[in-house]
Amino acid sequence: MSLEKTYPEHTFQIVKPYDKYNGNYYAVCEDEKGIQFKVHTIMYDNRYHFGCYDQYLVEIEKKGNFINKTAEIAKKHGYDIRYDEDNQTLALVIDVDHTVDTSDVTETIVEILNAAPTLPEIDYPDTTFSTGVENYFSEPEMYKLLYDFVTEGKNIVGIGDVPINQREEEKATIEEAVVEAYNSAMKNKESY
Secondary structure, three states: OHHHHHOOOOOEEEEEEEEEEOOEEEEEEEEOOOOEEEEEEEEEEOOOEEEEEEOHHHHHHHHOOHHHHHHHHHHHOOOEEEEEOOOOEEEEEEEOOOOOOHHHHHHHHHHHHHHOOOOOOOOOOOOOOOOOOOEEEEEEOOOEEEEEEEEOOOEEEEEEEEEOOOOHHHHHHHHHHHHHHHHHHHHHHHOO
16 A cells, blocks of 8 residues: 555555545545545556555644644744645744744744654655656645745745654755745745
8 A cells, every 4th residue: 555655664455436525526535543534636658657645744743732732832922823724834934024944944943843743654656647657645634834925925935845744853954945935935025
């Protein structure tokens, strides 16, 4: 099963092979601990390439109250959170119309990552199409925390992301990426 390639520490079984909810088709799978989640948007290219999106991490994050914790941390630091339930994305929103301290943005991101529930080990799949090579994969949703630099409260002028299971000891890497995204946002803001 492609899920076991993405999450090698776990085993999965199919609970419902095919179902429909709000006009969308999906399967329901379950891990060995009984956590049920949806698998959807099956992608297929001839006989070699098969993939889908899974909501395994989304369910673990919901059970750990991660979205609410993230919103509280962001608010404490003067930022907002945007959670898009349809696309399963979570973004820290930083308004560049005000003074931005990239060190504080980094601290906020690290604090959010530390608030995440324990996530399984993930072997992020190769999602590229190739001819003649069989490739089965499951791509996790809400695998990354996005951070959006916005102007006028809504116009995105710079973006970045960090895997939610990234460790605090990688803080320097996070800070470097935040500074780069911020600098890009400021250039984009000037031409906006």
